[in-house]
Amino acid sequence: MKGVQFVDLIDAGDPATQAARHAGEGADEIVLLDITATHEGRATLLDTVRRTACGLFVPFCVGGGIRTAGDAAQVFEAGADKVSVNSAALADPNLIDAIGRSFGAQAVVVAIDARRDPNAEDPVRDAEVFVQGGRKPVGRRVVEWAREAEARGAGEILLTSMDSDGTRAGFDCELTAAVSEAVGIPVIASGGAGTVSHFTDVFARGKADAALAASIFHFGISSARLLKEELAREGISVRLPC
Amino acid sequence: MRVTVIDYKAGNLTSVLKALRHLGAEVEVSDADLAPIASAERIVLPGVGHFAATQYLDSTGLAAAIHEAIGRGVPFLGICVGMQWLYAGSTEAPDQAGLGHFPEQCARFSDSHEKVPHVGWNSLEAKASSRLLAGVKLGEFVYFTHSYKAPVSADTAAITQYIEPFASAVERENVMGVQFHPEKSGETGLKILRNFLAWERQGMA
Numbered sequence: 001m002k003g004v005q006f007v008d009l010i011d012a013g014d015p016a017t018q019a020a021r022h023a024g025e026g027a028d029e030i031v032l033l034d035i036t037a038t039h040e041g042r043a044t045l046l047d048t049v050r051r052t053a054c055g056l057f058v059p060f061c062v063g064g065g066i067r068t069a070g071d072a073a074q075v076f077e078a079g080a081d082k083v084s085v086n087s088a089a090l091a092d093p094n095l096i097d098a099i100g101r102s103f104g105a106q107a108v109v110v111a112i113d114a115r116r117d118p119n120a121e122d123p124v125r126d127a128e129v130f131v132q133g134g135r136k137p138v139g140r141r142v143v144e145w146a147r148e149a150e151a152r153g154a155g156e157i158l159l160t161s162m163d164s165d166g167t168r169a170g171f172d173c174e175l176t177a178a179v180s181e182a183v184g185i186p187v188i189a190s191g192g193a194g195t196v197s198h199f200t201d202v203f204a205r206g207k208a209d210a211a212l213a214a215s216i217f218h219f220g221i222s223s224a225r226l227l228k229e230e231l232a233r234e235g236i237s238v239r240l241p242c
Numbered sequence: 243m244r245v246t247v248i249d250y251k252a253g254n255l256t257s258v259l260k261a262l263r264h265l266g267a268e269v270e271v272s273d274a275d276l277a278p279i280a281s282a283e284r285i286v287l288p289g290v291g292h293f294a295a296t297q298y299l300d301s302t303g304l305a306a307a308i309h310e311a312i313g314r315g316v317p318f319l320g321i322c323v324g325m326q327w328l329y330a331g332s333t334e335a336p337d338q339a340g341l342g343h344f345p346e347q348c349a350r351f352s353d354s355h356e357k358v359p360h361v362g363w364n365s366l367e368a369k370a371s372s373r374l375l376a377g378v379k380l381g382e383f384v385y386f387t388h389s390y391k392a393p394v395s396a397d398t399a400a401i402t403q404y405i406e407p408f409a410s411a412v413e414r415e416n417v418m419g420v421q422f423h424p425e426k427s428g429e430t431g432l433k434i435l436r437n438f439l440a441w442e443r444q445g446m447a
Contacts, residue, residue: 023428028363028385057261059385059426076254081426104253104291106361106387155387156361186361209362239363239383 016051023058025223028239030056031084031158031212034064042071046078053079061109069098076103084158086111087131090138090145093152100153108156109188110149114142114175115162125178134162142175143182150183157187158212164192171198173206180207188212196230203236243439246282248308249273250298253290258321261425262286265436279307284317284439287324293348293390294335296327305341312343317416317441319374325412325419326392334390343417348392351405359389360404364422366430368411372399374418374437375411384410384420384427384434391421416443 019030032052034045042065049062062075063084072083089095089110099108113130120126120141129140146157159179161172171192180187186209189202193213202208213224228238245267249255255271262269272278279285285308289295299305312318320328331340332348340348351358363383368375378400391408394401399418402410412419418438424431 053256053260055264057264057426057432058428077256079256079260081254081257106290106359107254155359184357185359186357209357239365 015048016054019052019060020055022224023056026225026228026240027058027213028210029059029061031061031063032080033084034062042074046074049075049078049080063109063111067095069095069102072099072103072107076107082107082109082155084109084111086113087138089149090129090131090140093148096149096152096154100155105153105155108154109158110146110154110156111158111160112142112145112149112179113160113162116172116175117141124174125182127175127178130162134165143178146179146183146187150185154185156185156209157183159187159189160212161189161191165190167192168194170194171202171206171208171211173202176202176206176208180209186210196227196234199227199231200234200236244268244270244283245286245439246270246272246278246284247286247288248279248299248304250287250289250295250302250304253288255288257423257425258286258288261432261435262439265432265439267439274302274304276303276307279304279311282311282316284441285311285319286438287318287320287327289321289323289327290387291323292334293323293326293332293340294338295323296335296340297338299327300339309341312417315416315443317438318418319438320419321425322388322421322423325421326390328412328417328419329392332390344392344395344397344412344414346393346395348390350390351408354405356405358405359387360391361387363427364402364404364410366400366402366410366422368400369398372411372413373441374413374420374434375400376437377433378430382430384422384424384430386410386422388421392419416441 059081061082062080066083067088114127116123116127125143127142128137161175164172171189176189188210189208190212231238326348327340328343329340330342365381365383368378397412397414398409399413400411401407410421424434
């Protein structure tokens, strides 16, 4: 029985220490997003990736500032298993093909930030795709962009609902389901987690293959282990740490 | 313990090398050079990507060298496409023959409402007699990412269920393969790699 998956976003403290702790507590995958991603920051990022990967034996995805297949190659060399691309892939979708060709589709995660468009015929399927942390629309619609990403060889979609992000009011299950049903690759839902039932909801109604549990510590559940134990009690298949 | 990891230019070896080194193995990476295969103590054939990439093994003579090493009793572990290569072939690249150590064919998952590729953690049902999977309890999870799979047969060492039951591990004496990525499968994966590193021919010291 395949389990639902949890992706832990490391956003505080020393990434290497944090990642090891999250993995030990049952995170199924670790995502490191370098939000600065400046030129000067690259060497630091690669060093951080190297240190984080060192003792980590679960899938490890790195995103932020990957603009070329060469950038991706350096991150893989440092120990990442996957890279996540967002604005650079929107600017030049060939980036997805280029990384996939060299490292395999399983190594390319396309991150999409989308916001429902109340003026569109279908506000959910035609949710607008944004870059720069949701500040700038790029004129793409979520379902058609996700399909193009898949056709170009993306291995997974990391979908963040800009409407739900930070609300702790639950994932956008309609948005997640619209994308998940439109593509044949796994969709990781992100944005809006506040309670355990939000997770059961996004796996059932939202048809998510995985959920990003970034702010899990912010809402009173102290670890991935406890969240998983709660979900197991609800009858959801999860991998419990030894 | 010395391990020869074959680099046939199919994806990133970093994680496999890191896991083997973490377990104390002395790792040697070999590409087109046949000499390391001739003196190998253990061989690991990793690989993510397309079955067609195994063409490199034929064109370089590595396939023949590996066949000979296996015949000498050298423990061999194929990971992902490296496991599939042990079979007669795969419908992913019908013109590219595998090693044929196991006679079956690998094929794509059947059409269903489930997604292909199969990506993520899934559980193992290991055969009690498996030496590679010794100590792996029923239902332990490991990490998969693949669209093609080997059928269940007499040599199957573990079965996993996704769309249909498939061989998630295969084992006959010194020749072993895993469809999942032990280097990405937490403590369970490390336990399996440790079993491989400790594998000795029975009756030998």
